[in-house]
Amino acid sequence: MLQIRNLTKVYDSGVVALDDVSFDIPDGQFLAVIGLSGSGKSTLLRCINRLIEPTSGQILWDGVDLVSLSPEEMRRMRRKIGMIFQHFNLVNRSRVLTNVLAGRLGYLNPAFSLINHFPKEDIQKAILQLERVGIADKANVRADELSGGQQQRVGIARALMQDPSILLADEPVASLDPVLAHSIMKYLELINQEDKVTVICSLHFLDLVHRYSDYVVALNQGKLVFEGGPKKINDAKFKEIYGKDAERVG
Amino acid sequence: MQEKKPNVWKSVTLGVAVLLGVLVYAYGAEVTRVNLSELQSERRQESLVRVLRAIFRPDLIEYDQVLEPRVAPIYVPCPAGGLPGDMSVSQDGSHITVTPACGAPGDVVHVQGFNFAPNVEGPLRFVPGSDPENPVALGQLIANTDAQGNFSMDFTLPNRESEDVQYIRVTMRQNEGLPYFTQNARDTWDRIVETVFMALLATTIGTILAIPISFTAARNLMRPVRSPIASIALNILGWAAGIYLAYQLTLWIGDFTRSYVTVLPLALASAVLIPIIANLAIRWAIPVEDEVNPPLALRVTRGAVIFAVIVLGIYAFYALAGAMSSLGPQLAARFSGVAFLGNFLFRMGQILTLLVPTIAALLGGGALGGMLARIGQQATERLPNGAVKTMNLVLGGLVGAVIFGLLGSAAEWLYQIGNPVSTLWIPAAVGAAGGVLLALLTQPKDTLPVGTALYFVIRTILNALRSIEALVMAIVFVIAVGIGPFAGMMALALHTVVSLAKLYSEQVESIADGPMEAVQATGANRLQTIIYAVVPQIIPPYIAYTLYRWDINVRMSTIIGFVGGGGIGFLLQQNINLLNYRGASTQMVAIAIVVATLDYISSVVRERYT
Numbered sequence: 041m042l043q044i045r046n047l048t049k050v051y052d053s054g055v056v057a058l059d060d061v062s063f064d065i066p067d068g069q070f071l072a073v074i075g076l077s078g079s080g081k082s083t084l085l086r087c088i089n090r091l092i093e094p095t096s097g098q099i100l101w102d103g104v105d106l107v108s109l110s111p112e113e114m115r116r117m118r119r120k121i122g123m124i125f126q127h128f129n130l131v132n133r134s135r136v137l138t139n140v141l142a143g144r145l146g147y148l149n150p151a152f153s154l155i156n157h158f159p160k161e162d163i164q165k166a167i168l169q170l171e172r173v174g175i176a177d178k179a180n181v182r183a184d185e186l187s188g189g190q191q192q193r194v195g196i197a198r199a200l201m202q203d204p205s206i207l208l209a210d211e212p213v214a215s216l217d218p219v220l221a222h223s224i225m226k227y228l229e230l231i232n233q234e235d236k237v238t239v240i241c242s243l244h245f246l247d248l249v250h251r252y253s254d255y256v257v258a259l260n261q262g263k264l265v266f267e268g269g270p271k272k273i274n275d276a277k278f279k280e281i282y283g284k285d286a287e288r289v290g
Numbered sequence: 291m292q293e294k295k296p297n298v299w300k301s302v303t304l305g306v307a308v309l310l311g312v313l314v315y316a317y318g319a320e321v322t323r324v325n326l327s328e329l330q331s332e333r334r335q336e337s338l339v340r341v342l343r344a345i346f347r348p349d350l351i352e353y354d355q356v357l358e359p360r361v362a363p364i365y366v367p368c369p370a371g372g373l374p375g376d377m378s379v380s381q382d383g384s385h386i387t388v389t390p391a392c393g394a395p396g397d398v399v400h401v402q403g404f405n406f407a408p409n410v411e412g413p414l415r416f417v418p419g420s421d422p423e424n425p426v427a428l429g430q431l432i433a434n435t436d437a438q439g440n441f442s443m444d445f446t447l448p449n450r451e452s453e454d455v456q457y458i459r460v461t462m463r464q465n466e467g468l469p470y471f472t473q474n475a476r477d478t479w480d481r482i483v484e485t486v487f488m489a490l491l492a493t494t495i496g497t498i499l500a501i502p503i504s505f506t507a508a509r510n511l512m513r514p515v516r517s518p519i520a521s522i523a524l525n526i527l528g529w530a531a532g533i534y535l536a537y538q539l540t541l542w543i544g545d546f547t548r549s550y551v552t553v554l555p556l557a558l559a560s561a562v563l564i565p566i567i568a569n570l571a572i573r574w575a576i577p578v579e580d581e582v583n584p585p586l587a588l589r590v591t592r593g594a595v596i597f598a599v600i601v602l603g604i605y606a607f608y609a610l611a612g613a614m615s616s617l618g619p620q621l622a623a624r625f626s627g628v629a630f631l632g633n634f635l636f637r638m639g640q641i642l643t644l645l646v647p648t649i650a651a652l653l654g655g656g657a658l659g660g661m662l663a664r665i666g667q668q669a670t671e672r673l674p675n676g677a678v679k680t681m682n683l684v685l686g687g688l689v690g691a692v693i694f695g696l697l698g699s700a701a702e703w704l705y706q707i708g709n710p711v712s713t714l715w716i717p718a719a720v721g722a723a724g725g726v727l728l729a730l731l732t733q734p735k736d737t738l739p740v741g742t743a744l745y746f747v748i749r750t751i752l753n754a755l756r757s758i759e760a761l762v763m764a765i766v767f768v769i770a771v772g773i774g775p776f777a778g779m780m781a782l783a784l785h786t787v788v789s790l791a792k793l794y795s796e797q798v799e800s801i802a803d804g805p806m807e808a809v810q811a812t813g814a815n816r817l818q819t820i821i822y823a824v825v826p827q828i829i830p831p832y833i834a835y836t837l838y839r840w841d842i843n844v845r846m847s848t849i850i851g852f853v854g855g856g857g858i859g860f861l862l863q864q865n866i867n868l869l870n871y872r873g874a875s876t877q878m879v880a881i882a883i884v885v886a887t888l889d890y891i892s893s894v895v896r897e898r899y900t
């Protein structure tokens with residue numbers, strides 16, 4: 041159970057990206073975060089693993105407040121929180137296998153990173169994860185030689201290497217065409233259902249929200265303006281989330 | 291539409307600007323003494339032509355020569371009683387004739403040569419005195435034979451009057467055998483090899499040192515580095531103590547082992563065996579997995595094992611250095627053909643002996659500093675605010691006193707003031723006050739931006755050093771280590787470090803953040819993030835900049851000899867000073883070839899790896 045309590049983020053520039061946001065995420069939920077561009081979705085996801093330091097508020101995970109952890113304790117905690125990104129964020133010049141193995145770094149003694157050493161089990165595990173997302177044959181290819189959909193699958197494999205309990209996905213399909221978008225979303229669904237991983241996924245398209253998510257939170261200018269099942273987003277709610285002039289597409 | 295009004299002010303400003311420009315350039319021409327008429331003067335043009343001709347005939351190869359001197363008698367002036375009867379020269383084989391056989395000074399006589407080898411040349415001279423083999427000879431002319439081996443030319447008699455017979459002499463020179471390189475060419479070869487290796491060593495050493503420095507000079511890596519006061523203070527104290535302790539320990543081990551390392555089999559055996567033992571011990575002592583709070587007893591044992599491995603390792607390095615130093619000369623004596631390999635071994639051994647304490651000191655500083663910083667960090671996190679505040683006050687004051695005390699001692703060493711109150715106690719007190727003040731003004735658990743502070747310090751030092759030309763650095767090193775390629779190499783290496791560190795760090799600053807963010811999100815620590823997300827991104831620009839620097843170093847090393855830094859510049863300068871332009875030309879050609887070749891090679895490498 042992840043509980044967000046009064047979470048606020050004010051950037052140095054003065055922008056209030058999150059404004060007193062509170063909601064709960066039960067274990068195993070597939071949560072969709074929606075909202076206009078600039079409404080604070082990325083900020084919310086990055087506050088959960090503290091890539092961005094919240095200004096105030098709490099993030100309780102099974103009762104432990106992530107915000108009050110020391111940097112070293114937070115680093116250990118991050119191992120259980122996988123993350124995938126809109127632009128995949130792979131290390132382009134490294135091999136696919138190395139990119140996937142990087143998901144294991146938190147569990148290893150940093151001294152061994154100096155000599156680029158990974159235990160055999162981790163290498164086997166990495167190949168297994170690549171098989172799972174269907175690109176085991178690309179293990180030794182440079183990451184930037186893959187197509188966008190393949191790169192995102194590498195990103196998923198990297199996150200799976202962490203044995204995560206939570207998976208943060210920041211617009212994972214926004215750079216992909218609709219067909220690929222569904223194939224990536226299906227992997228997330230699989231991870232959610234088979235591995236019982238809590239998925240927190242920001243999305244732009246409501247059809248994807250309806251198709252994959254159990255629960256939806258909506259942000260507008262940093263404020264929580266809606267939470268509930270995806271079916272509850274009717275036209276009135278939609279205008280509340282996206283503004284009066286918005287039109288539904290798709 | 292906007293109406294265009296004539297703007298008086300604008301025109302006036304333009305006029306003034308043009309006037310100012312004219313003044314600036316006029317003054318510039320004055321101070322640089324632009325003088326084209328000097329270029330046109332006959333004297334200048336003559337010497338220019340002479341130098342140019344010499345440059346286009348580099349002093350590269352020569353032949354053994356056979357000399358064929360032939361003389362013909364001549365009287366200056368004509369004897370009053372007419373020419374003596376017997377003036378004939380042998381008409382067999384090669385010979386010369388002079389007509390007429392006498393004349394007043396300044397008269398022109400006709401000299402003809404017959405039956406020489408075809409197409410050879412040699413000086414045509416007037417030999418004063420009555421000895422035809424007199425080495426003193428007058429004139430500038432060169433006689434060239436035609437395809438038949440004959441020549442014919444006019445000769446102006448010099449002002450050397452005598453009643454006795456004198457001679458006109460031609461000394462035909464003929465090349466014999468195969469050409470060989472002149473002494474100048476061989477010297478040039480030696481020096482150009484020296485030059486290339488000077489550049490190579492300087493680039494290698496400079497690159498190795500510049501890489502770690504470049505990370506600390508990159509804003510994006512350093513900005514997130516923040517620590518609480520106690521941690522910073524303990525880190526600095528740890529560095530100071532670690533450097534001192536490790537240095538002393540290493541020297542002590544060195545003294546202790548000195549008598550053993552000269553026993554070659556023992557030294558060799560320990561140089562081989564110790565790494566194996568160390569490897570096994572380290573495998574046990576450093577777990578692959580990242581463990582949370584292992585039991586204290588295990589941690590202490592591991593620490594002890596690692597310490598033992600380090601002591602053994604230092605000994606092994608000394609043993610290796612000793613083995614190399616004693617093996618090298620033996621090899622060099624036994625196999626004279628590859629003596630340089632033996633010498634190299636010896637030299638590496640010596641360098642290793644010198645480097646071990648320094649490297650150990652740095653590692654010791656890093657280890658102790660890191661350890662204490664961690665303790666400070668944890669103490670700050672766990673202790674209550676009041677205790678942390680007290681700790682900050684004490685440690686802040688202590689570290690301030692140490693830093694300023696050290697700075698004061700440095701000033702004492704430089705200026706020899708000889709007054710410990712003003713160079714040690716007052717600075718220490720000021721530093722302590724500063725540290726205490728800092729601790730008072732900050733909240734107990736606040737973190738300070740040490741990374742940013744370090745970034746500014748390092749950037750400032752780099753910028754300051756970078757503005758000093760390598761040639762100037764070479765002068766300093768010539769004073770420090772004496773004239774020769776070593777001084778030049780050190781100067782180039784230092785300049786390489788500062789300029790590459792700057793260029794590299796700019797590359798680090800321009801990498802994509804995404805991969806760093808992603809690797810950090812997996813729970814990797816800072817070191818791992820740098821190795822897996824930063825390093826792969828910077829490899830291509832690092833290679834490109836290293837090659838670029840290698841080009842510069844080759845170019846620089848060709849002139850660093852001008853200030854005594856070794857390499858081909860020394861020879862070039864010598865020949866220019868001796869007005870030996872043909873010799874200097876050889877060096878210039880060599881420089882051109884080397885620079886062009888290396889430029890080409892580096893462009894090929896750059897294309898392949900980036």
Ligand SMILES: Nc1ncnc2c1ncn2[C@@H]1O[C@H](COP(=O)(O)OP(=O)(O)OP(=O)(O)O)[C@@H](O)[C@H]1O
Binds near residue numbers: 083
């Ligand atoms: N590093 C930053 N510094 C200052 N302001 C920022 C920073 N990052 C984001 N912001 C601001 O915070 C607000 C929320 O940004 P955020 O990236 O969380 O929105 P988002 O919902 O993810 O938008 P998008 O759909 O475009 O990704 C925006 O107004 C943005 O301009």
Ligand SMILES: [Mg+2]
Binds near residue numbers: 081082083210211
């Ligand atoms: Mg976003």
